Amino acid sequence: MIMQAFNGISLGSILLLIALGLAITFGLMKVINMAHGELIMIGAYSTYVVQIIFSQYLPATMFDWYYFLAIPTAFVVAALIGMLLEFTVIRHLYGRPLDSLLATFGVGLILQQAARSIFGAPNVGVQSPGFLRGGLEIIGVTLPYIRLFIIALVVISFLALAWFLYKTRTGRKIRAVMQNREMATCLGVSSRKVDTITFAIGSGIAGIAGAALTLIGPIGPTIGTYYIVDAFMVVVVGGVGMLMGTVVGALGIGVFNTVFEYWTNASMGKVLVFALIILFLQWRPSGLFSLQSRSLD
Amino acid sequence: MQSFGARLLERKWLFIALILILIIMPFFLSDFRTNLLGRYLAFAILVIGLDLLWGYTGVLSLGHGIFFGLGAYIMAMYLSMESMAGAVPDFMMWNGITELPWFWMVFSNPIVAILGAIMVPMIIATILAFFIFRNRIRDVYFTILTQALVLVTVTLIVSQQNVTGGTNGITGFSTIFGYSLSSPVTQQILYYISIGCLVGVFFLCSLLVNSRFGKALIAIRDGENRLRFSGYDTSMFKVLVFSVSAGIAGLAGMLFVTQVGIISPTMMGIIPSIEMILWVAIGGRGTLIGPVIGALLTNSAKTFFSETYPDFWLYFLGFIFVIIVIFLPGGLMSLTQKLKQRGGKHEKQAVSTEGKETNHSAVG
Amino acid sequence: MKNKQLVQKEKKPTILRSDKISVRFGGFYAIKEFDFSIPHGELHFLIGPNGAGKTTFLDAICGKTKYTEGTLTFNGSVNLARLKEYEIVREGIGRKFQAPSIFPYLTVFDNLELAMKQDKRVFPMLFSRMKAADKSKIEDMLNLIGLKEQRNVIAKTLSHGQKQWLEIGMVMMQEPNLLMLDEPIAGMTEEEEEKTGELLLELKKHCSIIVVEHDMDFVRKFAEKVTVMHGGQLLCDGTMEEVQNNERVMEVYLGKKGDDSHAEAL
Numbered sequence: 001m002i003m004q005a006f007n008g009i010s011l012g013s014i015l016l017l018i019a020l021g022l023a024i025t026f027g028l029m030k031v032i033n034m035a036h037g038e039l040i041m042i043g044a045y046s047t048y049v050v051q052i053i054f055s056q057y058l059p060a061t062m063f064d065w066y067y068f069l070a071i072p073t074a075f076v077v078a079a080l081i082g083m084l085l086e087f088t089v090i091r092h093l094y095g096r097p098l099d100s101l102l103a104t105f106g107v108g109l110i111l112q113q114a115a116r117s118i119f120g121a122p123n124v125g126v127q128s129p130g131f132l133r134g135g136l137e138i139i140g141v142t143l144p145y146i147r148l149f150i151i152a153l154v155v156i157s158f159l160a161l162a163w164f165l166y167k168t169r170t171g172r173k174i175r176a177v178m179q180n181r182e183m184a185t186c187l188g189v190s191s192r193k194v195d196t197i198t199f200a201i202g203s204g205i206a207g208i209a210g211a212a213l214t215l216i217g218p219i220g221p222t223i224g225t226y227y228i229v230d231a232f233m234v235v236v237v238g239g240v241g242m243l244m245g246t247v248v249g250a251l252g253i254g255v256f257n258t259v260f261e262y263w264t265n266a267s268m269g270k271v272l273v274f275a276l277i278i279l280f281l282q283w284r285p286s287g288l289f290s291l292q293s294r295s296l297d
Numbered sequence: 298m299q300s301f302g303a304r305l306l307e308r309k310w311l312f313i314a315l316i317l318i319l320i321i322m323p324f325f326l327s328d329f330r331t332n333l334l335g336r337y338l339a340f341a342i343l344v345i346g347l348d349l350l351w352g353y354t355g356v357l358s359l360g361h362g363i364f365f366g367l368g369a370y371i372m373a374m375y376l377s378m379e380s381m382a383g384a385v386p387d388f389m390m391w392n393g394i395t396e397l398p399w400f401w402m403v404f405s406n407p408i409v410a411i412l413g414a415i416m417v418p419m420i421i422a423t424i425l426a427f428f429i430f431r432n433r434i435r436d437v438y439f440t441i442l443t444q445a446l447v448l449v450t451v452t453l454i455v456s457q458q459n460v461t462g463g464t465n466g467i468t469g470f471s472t473i474f475g476y477s478l479s480s481p482v483t484q485q486i487l488y489y490i491s492i493g494c495l496v497g498v499f500f501l502c503s504l505l506v507n508s509r510f511g512k513a514l515i516a517i518r519d520g521e522n523r524l525r526f527s528g529y530d531t532s533m534f535k536v537l538v539f540s541v542s543a544g545i546a547g548l549a550g551m552l553f554v555t556q557v558g559i560i561s562p563t564m565m566g567i568i569p570s571i572e573m574i575l576w577v578a579i580g581g582r583g584t585l586i587g588p589v590i591g592a593l594l595t596n597s598a599k600t601f602f603s604e605t606y607p608d609f610w611l612y613f614l615g616f617i618f619v620i621i622v623i624f625l626p627g628g629l630m631s632l633t634q635k636l637k638q639r640g641g642k643h644e645k646q647a648v649s650t651e652g653k654e655t656n657h658s659a660v661g
Numbered sequence: 662m663k664n665k666q667l668v669q670k671e672k673k674p675t676i677l678r679s680d681k682i683s684v685r686f687g688g689f690y691a692i693k694e695f696d697f698s699i700p701h702g703e704l705h706f707l708i709g710p711n712g713a714g715k716t717t718f719l720d721a722i723c724g725k726t727k728y729t730e731g732t733l734t735f736n737g738s739v740n741l742a743r744l745k746e747y748e749i750v751r752e753g754i755g756r757k758f759q760a761p762s763i764f765p766y767l768t769v770f771d772n773l774e775l776a777m778k779q780d781k782r783v784f785p786m787l788f789s790r791m792k793a794a795d796k797s798k799i800e801d802m803l804n805l806i807g808l809k810e811q812r813n814v815i816a817k818t819l820s821h822g823q824k825q826w827l828e829i830g831m832v833m834m835q836e837p838n839l840l841m842l843d844e845p846i847a848g849m850t851e852e853e854e855e856k857t858g859e860l861l862l863e864l865k866k867h868c869s870i871i872v873v874e875h876d877m878d879f880v881r882k883f884a885e886k887v888t889v890m891h892g893g894q895l896l897c898d899g900t901m902e903e904v905q906n907n908e909r910v911m912e913v914y915l916g917k918k919g920d921d922s923h924a925e926a927l
Contacts, residue, residue: 032437092623097437098357099622102578105571106618113611225567229448232441267456274449278428278442285432510786512771516764523762526723527776528750528835533783 003141004262005255010147012254013154017209018227019234019246020161021202027240028178028198029094032101035085036231037224038111039203042081043074043210044219045119048126064129067211071153074211075204082203086196094195108224115221126214146215157208161201162243174198230257233277239287248288253277308586312499315590319492328481331488332556337596338491339553344576344588345498346545351574352582353506354538355518356436359570360443363450364418364543366565368550370454370461371417373560374401375410376470376478386467392459401460407474414551415544422543423536430532430539447570451562466561473555484556491552495589498545502585514538575614578621581630590629674700675737676839676869677722677754682731684717684893691717692893694731699839704865706880707873709890715873716759718890719841723756724749736838751781755837755868759844761824765817769808769827772816773799776831798834805863806830807856822853826860833864840870846879858883 018040025033047070054066089107093100132149135142165171176184177194185191213223230253238249256276261269281287319338323331343365351357377386378401385397397405404410425446429439454461461467476483505511513534516524521531554560563569573592580591595617602610625631679697683690692714699705707715720726722733724746733741739752750756764772777795780786803809806826811819816827825845832840845861846854854876861883864870874880880887881901888898889910897907904910 026437032441089619089623098440099626101357101437101440102571102574103619103622106615106622109611109615109618113608113615117608229441229445229567233445236438236441265456267452270449270452274445277445278425281434281438282428282432285434505787508787509774509789509791512767512775513786515767516775519764519766520762523758523764524775525746526725526750526756526758527831528747528778528781530745530747530782534786537783 004258006143008255008258011258012251013151015231015234015254016250017154018231019250021205022231023235023240023246025199025202029195030097031090031093032097034101034105035108036206037228038108039078039082039206040210040224043078043207044214044223046074046077047211047214048124051126067129071211074207078207079200079204083200086199112221123218123220125218128215150212153212237287239289242289245287245289312586323485332484335488335491335556336553337593338495339549341589341592342495342498343546343549344592345502346542347573348577348582348585348588349502350538350542354514356535357440358443359440360446361546361573362565362570363447364546365550367418368414368547369554369560371404371410371414372551372554373467375404377467378405380471388462394459398460415547418547419540419544423540426536426539430535447567451566454562466559468559487555575618579628581628584630587628587630676701678734680732682728682733684721684726685729690893695895699869701869704870704885706884706887707871713890714893715890716843719843723754753838755832755835756841757828757832761828763816763824763827768813769816770812772831773802773834776834778836802830802834822849838868840868842872844873
């Protein structure tokens with residue numbers, strides 16, 4: 001049982017990392033970014049490339065340290081590509097969630113195909129750093145270090161994001177635009193800049209998620225699509241515009257998924273989680289948390 | 298803007314011309330090509346329902362692959378049973394199943410199978426839509442949930458491989474209602490049946506969107522809350538339209554499987570489901586005829602590209618998505634519209650106050 | 662149904678009664694224990710400063726916002742708390758929103774056709790066809806709101822004032838017993854204002870009307886009865902004269918006395 005809870009939290013934390021970027025961009029720009037999964041993929045391949053560079057050009061003793069360079073690299077690469085995406089495509093689609101969904105899906109296809117052209121279609125493996133092998137033994141169960149490391153990574157990323165949003169000037173601007181775009185613009189906030197920064201950060205976090213996923217298994221061009229639907233479910237359950245909703249939604253879906261899968265099997269687990277989400281929405285149609293508005297639409 | 302009367306006429310003529318071309322095509326194409334075109338016809342039927350839902354009502358479904366797939370699977374089960382004459386399919390035998398499960402047996406009757414291929418998707422769509430729309434869940438959430446439905450259903454079908462055929466799907470049928478499926482004559486008949494269904498579905502949906510009901514759908518797309526405050530229970534309208542479009546998708550799936558001879562989860566997954574949306578967008582949403590042309594063109598292009606430059610197809614598909622949404626939200630039909638307007642500028646001004654009926658091609 | 666309503670009308674002159682209703686958002690009362698009633702055929706203005714709760718009150722009546730306490734009774738017996746928005750409309754309450762909300766890609770004619778009182782359930786709508794009586798009703802309304810020329814124009818292209826009238830026309834097509842208008846003359850030219858006022862007097866023959874308005878000249882010109890809201894509560898009600906001379910009203914509005922300063926403060 002402890003093991004199930006642990007696995008659930010582990011899955012939930014990965015979902016959280018992926019869903020954070022989605023929730024922010026949806027809350028801020030009313031844009032659904034289907035290419036988010038491909039930003040994860042980019043983060044994963046960045047890690048792969050850093051690993052190759054380390055193993056080829058640096059002494060073997062240095063190898064284990066590659067991961068600490070890989071995380072920021074994944075963040076930066078994904079953030080830059082996200083910025084480019086925002087600049088070329090997304091900015092045309094503010095406030096049009098359905099259209100943005102379709103256009104970014106197209107972008108996702110292009111990125112996937114690009115990854116196939118560069119790295120080949122088969123999955124590639126990334127070797128985890130040596131110090132993450134093994135696990136921590138507590139009351140008879142072994143908690144793998146890799147999973148613990150991922151949870152820690154998520155917690156740190158989340159706290160950094162929360163600090164950024166709530167304690168910095170830029171973060172305050174982001175929240176202002178999120179709550180009332182017109183008003184914030186009138187008060188001199190450049191919403192263009194805010195959008196770009198936010199989108200880059202959301203993409204960067206997806207990159208970190210990609211780096212984390214390399215620890216769990218081999219990576220391929222479609223690795224993002226595997227997680228993206230669940231991450232969207234997190235946004236639906238958590239509501240938009242609130243970090244807390246995303247946290248509760250991610251952990252909830254992660255834990256229920258693991259528990260249901262444990263009781264039944266992988267596919268029935270998914271069916272049950274889906275049914276549970278529909279039921280949940282009967283009770284909370286706009287998710288756990290949501291900003292209220294007085295306008296008609 | 299042109300007068301609606303003239304436009305309806307043109308759209309009607311466009312459609313009639315298209316149907317005539319489709320009817321004579323088999324005389325010019327090889328059996329293989331005719332069969333391919335027949336599959337595209339199935340898609341063309343499907344997108345009419347999708348356009349009713351998205352183009353007119355403003356509800357985007359990324360889950361129509363499932364309804365298409367259900368129709369196809371139900372027909373496939375029937376065809377298998379007809380061909381096996383009581384025996385179980387290979388994949389069941391390998392898994393040690395000697396008796397057909399109940400949800401196969403139900404469809405051993407051809408009439409039940411044909412009705413089921415349409416009704417089962419409708420029932421599932423109704424249940425899902427009822428629970429989502431009843432509570433005014435955001436439309437975007439609905440879209441996301443339909444995509445989750447795809448993931449869940451595909452996972453389920455794959456995992457229950459001893460009764461569904463898993464990733465390989467169901468295949469290996471030899472006859473339909475006693476006629477050999479491999480004979481070119483049967484395939485041609487199926488091709489013409491598909492044309493018949495296309496005409497029927499198109500006609501019904503045209504009636505629907507030009508009626509008062511159709512105006513209500515457009516009103517839902519452009520101002521659902523306002524319509525609610527005009528005394529309409531808009532949720533139920535959306536449930537009905539979603540259900541109808543799911544039924545049309547089921548019909549399309551049924552026609553598809555008879556002409557392709559196989560149905561598997563990859564044909565109903567996330568990417569096929571969203572590709573269907575692209576066909577609608579390329580042709581021009583909210584026009585009915587546009588999506589039909591979109592489906593036929595895109596699929597022909599896909600076949601051409603995947604035969605010659607397989608790697609480029611996905612790039613191409615991706616770019617088309619981006620370009621259509623950003624630069625040409627009205628699709629190909631808006632291009633013809635622009636051309637026409639350039640041709641007849643004075644007419645445009647003259648009719649703006651005289652037009653007899655509604656003009657609702659505009660895309661929000 | 663129709664007959665029953667008529668009988669009730671004769672027995673009970675009040676069409677809408679609000680009995681101590683409150684609307685609370687979290688800990689904040691947008692409306693607190695607000696009493697209000699309006700008889701048949703009255704043109705009633707609701708005034709007060711921003712945030713006084715006027716629009717929220719209309720929201721509570723038409724079901725957009727749920728009230729947390731009190732009761733709203735319509736036509737003597739209908740409890741509005743139990744009804745959904747579209748059911749409230751079907752009972753005979755029509756609402757015009759502050760920002761003109763029409764269906765932009767339908768023609769003026771179609772906008773009115775959809776709004777028209779008819780069986781609006783899903784399946785009857787599938788088979789409903791245009792009847793001669795429907796057509797003449799719509800034609801009459803086009804005349805009344807002065808949009809006859811624009812009948813086949815896509816509503817999106819109308820001027821702001823024309824959109825406002827179209828929406829008033831749409832609400833009237835529902836043949837409501839109670840009509841609620843939220844700042845109907847906002848953004849109108851003086852000429853359009855005048856026309857709107859006349860339209861209101863004409864509409865009053867068919868139903869009761871509640872108007873939320875900031876423009877005091879307009880209120881003074883057309884109001885039969887005025888209710889002043891302040892801080893979500895009833896400040897006073899009566900004729901325009903009474904309200905203007907009410908001490909509490911003057912007190913709230915900075916103790917100024919002149920009519921013009923009223924207008925500004927309100």
